Amino acid sequence: MSNPKSRGFFREAVALTSAVVRAMRITGLNLFRKPVTVHYPEKPRVYPDRYRGLLALTIDKETGEENCIGCRLCEFICPPAVIKVEMLKAEKRNYAKTFTLELYACEFCELCVQVCPTDAIVMTKSFDMATSDRRTMLLDKDRLHAIGLQYENSWGTGNRLRDMQAPPKKVAAPEAVEAPKAASAPAGGEA
Amino acid sequence: MTGTSAMSPLLVALISGGVVLGALTGLLAYVTLLERKFAARMQSRVGPYRVGPHGLLQPIADGVKLLLKEHLVPDAADKGVFNLAPVIFFIPCMLIFASMPFAPGLGVADLNIGVLFFLAVSSMEIVGLFMAGWGSNNKYALISAMRAVNQIISYDLPFVMAALVPVMLAGSMKLSDIATAQQGLWFIAYPVIGQLAFIAFIVAGVAAENRTPFDILEAESELIAGFRVEYSGMKFAFIQLGEYAHVIGTSFLGAALFLGAWAGPGPSWLGPLWFTIKALLVFVLFTWVRWSFLRIKVDQILSISWKLLLPLTLLLLLATAVVIVIRSGAGV
């Protein structure tokens, strides 16, 4: 306050006027720019390949079998502990007897995807999960499979993520480092 | 009131008052939409969009919403004052249109002291405002009311001075006379004096309407919403409507004083339309100023008023007087 006061009548008048002109020029300039608003529900957003959205379980495209072997790695790694898995032992391979995911507490850190040895759990390119009932956010195995079929899956799967973070010893293949954008096909069972 | 001499003057006044009020309410509602759309485009947004095509029904939705809202009265409020304040605030804001001639002969009461009436009535809103601030029994509202008294008193002076320049040039306080005097040359086109007076009018007008950068009494980021923080529902709507009525009234006054009122190309019945368009232009200018600046503090507002604006407008008045003397001397 001391500064403008000491400037004198005409200096202050000139300073005020130039401030007015410059500020109004910028707002006037933006008047003719295209609005950046996206009319969301009508016009879908474009999601990048690595989008971390709703979680889903995958089904092997060829055999039609679920990929999850119920190993519970995702349950252990989950920081907010939203995943609960029970293992069902079988002859050839194991299955998840139950698989529940409390989506309302999930923090979408993608650690469960990263640790999955069979690429069974993935993230999808969707965040349309608004609901008026909390219970619908408690996802069981069937819901997770349905979400996986309903929405486009993101690029990240366990094997891809671990390949990308390849340790120095294995000498990362250049395409593994540069591939992300190209290899955006929906994650299938490639375990 | 030419051509309606068959009817009694009271009836004419009632009818025209009703027409003006009705038209005004519609105008006010849609002026809010205009401001919101304009501000949105300045900020790279689209503004109201969902209600009706491109948000055209938004003002109606807003009105209905405010009608249905619950009326909350704070427990410790001074109930009488609290409930009365929006009305007291609203009436002068609407009353300012009484002296406004929308076309030659079309108006409620084209008083011969029209400008003075406008200025006097528009300053009366401070009473309602102070009542609202005091009656709410809220510290934010109280501080806001105190600031309001400071600000409006100090800005009425430069506002009057700026409005006096066209009055002096026209030689009359009657708004229709001022409009007629601008048939040849609008007062804003008067070299130097006209433009400076218009700028001073806009600045003082912005301050008198409590809009950014002079909205210290509303000041959402400090005083939340100042004097209206406790109001809800229709009482809030009254305050809001009153504010917009004041802004639009000032815009009409600006158009009448500086932009030649109803003068414009085309037949004379287009006059009211031209007048409204000019008033909306002034309104858009107010809006543009509002959405371009940061708010300044109360002491700075006062110092701008007393140290900058008042001397400037006084000088302007002096210059106008000199011009008038020279012109009349040349005429004689």
Place this chain on the structure above:
Amino acid sequence: MSEVREIDYTGSERLTMNMGPQHPSAHGVFRAILTLEGEKIVAVDAVIGYLHRCHEKLAETLAYVQYPSIASKTDYVAAMASELAYVMAAEKIGQFEVPKRAQYLRVAVNELQRVASHLLWLGTWCLDMGGALGGGTSVFLYCIREREQILDLFESLVGARLLYGFHQVGGVRYDIPTGWVEQCRTTMDLIEQRLGEYESMLHDNAFFEMRTRGIGVISSQLAQDVGVCGPLLRASGVKYDLRRNAPYSSYEDFEFAVPVETEGDCHARYRVRMVEFRESIRIVRQVLDGLPEGPISSRPGVKSLAQVKVPKGEAYARVEGPRGEVGCYLVADGTNKPYRMKWRGASFSNLAVLPHIIPGVTVADVVAIMGSVDPVFGEVDR
């Protein structure tokens, strides 16, 4: 402060006013109990803790592989900085090496984060001073518009827009996708151009100067005594930047200027941050030019909880976040979980200076000072 608290709140000429916890300018949930004489503030009591989420206790229960993605929630406006501080502390104790490419990527995301965070600061600060129904909103929305571009960059890099989980012990989790470098360059050019627009709205603007010059002066002595850091410290005339004075993550490879102002008022903080914008953009460009090839992590991708074990020891890792020194003090006991973790939130120390500078100013100045301090309450309360 004690001398402030002793003032009688019920003095006859005084008004006690609560600013917050729910207040448009509280920047979250901050409660300042102001004692006013007219519009002048004579005493302030700051109440924090409304956003306390037990981060330090939580860190004792979560493994080193889990916590980095939670660390981003301390300072949610600059998530990358707090993640980096945590993993750097673990790397310091375990003496894990970090590949050069990972270090450069860390620098890139941290500088992008600084630009994003400063954009949010500029916007919200102008919102404080200009009001939600005035020019402040315009600046705010312009800033948010540009910040979105940076969030888009993060989204295509990590997949998330706010809480990233980008860092991990020994490197980073994500490599850049194809086309990211070009996208980043375009964004940087755009933001640099738009910064000029903000400056022409604010710089030398008489209205802006009236609100900021000479307001909330922090002397360099007070700043150091309280532990004020980051742009606030530099605006008070102390030339101290961790990126320069204690380089980490290959910051020594890059050229950048450390702006210093001596006034210590709100306007000085504004000038410091405006220079930092441009310096950050400069660093990002240097990273993109000199990004080395190679692995992004010195350790195999995380597969299990016990994968990262840190030997017994303790370390204090510091990162120059957008708000200043983000420090993580870690005590490890040889298991896969820390024994004790302490966040030194930059905002916590910055906010602690408020009781020293607020008495004597007016209500309108409080919001300007709050905004110039730029607190993020996730980091204050943790």
Place this chain on the structure above:
Amino acid sequence: MTSDRARALLSQITGLTVADGGPAVTVHVPTEQLASVAAFVKETIGCAFFAFSTAIDHKADGLETVAYVENLDDNITVVLRAKLGAGNICCPSLVPVYRGANWMERETYDMFGVQFEGHPDLRRILLSDDWDGHPLLKSYAVDTPYPPYR
């Protein structure tokens, strides 16, 4: 002033143990000497910048307070560590020396229950005033059925 010089200066004071190695000068201070050593560090070594202070719960060995102070001009970090001893929760306050210790010590009191003697305003800061116990103590039970937080 350099780190080595600071080390030498500090090791001359009786009662202090200066840990060797590391970029930071770590000093183990007896509790009763804490305030005077802090004043010495501030005035003589020039560590005007108060970074942070906290405490560590060593279970049976009791609490230990840690304070980081820095000399920004010469890049010296001094770590003041004081073992309170088992069962002892009293510690002299650093607020008379560093004003920044005010909130930091309030937080330490809040989380560990350390009673800072000479602190002008020792209240809880993050938790509410009616909170029971001091949560960052290792003995503080987190009573929750969810496995990772048990």
